Amino acid sequence: MKAERRSPFALWLSIAFVATVAGVSAQKVIDRVVARVADRPVTLTDVRAARELGVVDAPAGSAGDSEALKKMIERQLALVELTRFPLPEPQAGSVDDEVARMTGFAGPRLAEIKQANGIDDKRLRELARDTLRIRYYLDERFAPPPVSDADAQQYYRTHPDEFRENGVVVPFEEAASAARAAAAEAGRRVRIVRWMDNLRARIDVEVPNVR
Numbered sequence: 001m002k003a004e005r006r007s008p009f010a011l012w013l014s015i016a017f018v019a020t021v022a023g024v025s026a027q028k029v030i031d032r033v034v035a036r037v038a039d040r041p042v043t044l045t046d047v048r049a050a051r052e053l054g055v056v057d058a059p060a061g062s063a064g065d066s067e068a069l070k071k072m073i074e075r076q077l078a079l080v081e082l083t084r085f086p087l088p089e090p091q092a093g094s095v096d097d098e099v100a101r102m103t104g105f106a107g108p109r110l111a112e113i114k115q116a117n118g119i120d121d122k123r124l125r126e127l128a129r130d131t132l133r134i135r136y137y138l139d140e141r142f143a144p145p146p147v148s149d150a151d152a153q154q155y156y157r158t159h160p161d162e163f164r165e166n167g168v169v170v171p172f173e174e175a176a177s178a179a180r181a182a183a184a185e186a187g188r189r190v191r192i193v194r195w196m197d198n199l200r201a202r203i204d205v206e207v208p209n210v211r
Contacts, residue, residue, distance in 0.1 A: 054105030144184035
């Protein structure tokens with residue numbers, strides 16, 4: 001029995017079909033869910049894109065994977081919480097600036113990052129808008145607390161490396177303003193961490209085992 005001969009077109013169609021199936025399969029792997037926050041999925045693509053665009057800050061390499069996921073979960077927790085409050089819409093110019101920051105962070109790899117993660121210009125603006133809304137809420141709710149001279153001195157004593165110049169710790173009298181600002185920001189961060197812990201206690205977060 002003779003083997004059936006296939007036309008060049010049929011052969012091309014077969015190859016194209018296999019390539020399409022492989023592409024769909026690869027996309028499913030890329031988009032696997034790595035967390036759910038209040039039933040909202042966070043995919044591996046979300047985490048990679050946020051990391052590569054500077055939406056979240058995490059160390060390079062595999063060591064930063066868990067940190068990036070943690071920060072994406074925190075970002076999603078904040079966005080869930082923000083639905084409870086009427087917030088002003090970010091100005092178009094501010095969104096433009098945030099998009100410029102993200103694209104600048106990506107640098108020459110921007111086109112590659114967008115293609116690999118299925119991001120278009122509309123999605124870039126959505127990410128920028130969410131970042132600005134979170135930032136506005138935190139600034140409004142968690143303004144830096146007042147800092148006494150004693151608090152500033154305490155911070156100065158416990159963080160001497162922050163007040164070094166040419167390897168020498170500058171006198172407190174010269175560093176008082178910087179110490180006061182740093183102490184205020186540290187107090188603000190403590191309040192934000194407590195707020196985030198409260199969100200975790202109130203909002204369902206699921207992190208499935210991902211292989």
